[in-house]
Amino acid sequence: MAEVDTTLSATQQQQPFIYQRLDGKVTTQSVEISEQLKPFIYFIYLNQKQNSREAISNYLKNLKSERTQNIEKISNLTLSIIHSSDLKEFENHLKTHEEIISKIINQTPIQKLKFRDYTSGIVKSLGAWGGDFVLVTAQNEEDLEYFRLKGYDIIYKYDELAY
Structure with a gap:
């Protein structure tokens, strides 16, 4: 790095x-990110900019000892995510990351909130919870039709946004 x-x-x-x-x-x-994972990673534009203040406020309400433990968990999990080379392992780490953050900021994960019936991969919040973009894993382009049918037509492949 x-x-x-x-x-x-x-x-x-x-x-x-x-x-x-x-x-x-x-x-x-x-x-x-592992070359093996890149073909399965997409970014979808939701056009729903969120204000991070509420999430930050909820986070700051945690006791300092809890914050320290959460920082350690998230840091270790982040390293596991970026070192993953297997799609299922990558998705499991993303899901765990999303669950921990949801508890910390007292928000429902975006997949449970908006994409509960998407079963072809993981939907991961990026930035403010449920904001402009989500990271999505999908086995193929056809899986992305799910999002297009919901009105989310701006979809980027990993390699279109990350160099």
């Missing part, structure tokens, strides 16, 4: 990266 330019916003980064802010210190590192 290489250092990333922290002066750039997430939208300006040239490669996928992880971001961590701990005790006032920000660290970012570029990451490489």
Whole structure:
């Protein structure tokens, strides 16, 4: 993993990266997703920008000891996600990540909230809970018809957004 330019916003980064802010210190590192997973990863535009304030407020209500434990869990899980090379393993890690975050911020996971009947993969929130984009895993392009039928026509393959 290489250092990333922290002066750039997430939208300006040239490669996928992880971001961590701990005790006032920000660290970012570029990451490489397994080539075996890339054909199954899509980003779908929901056009439902969310305000993160409520999620942050809920997170801050946790006791400091709980926050520290949650940070450790999420950090370890993030490493498992980015080091996955098997699709089912990757999906299981994403699902666990989503479940932990949902408890921390007291929000329903996006797949349970909006895409309960999508069974061909995982729908993972990105950014503010249920915001502009979700990460979706799908076995093939036909699986994405589910989202198009729901009115979500802006769908990007992993390689179209990540270099």
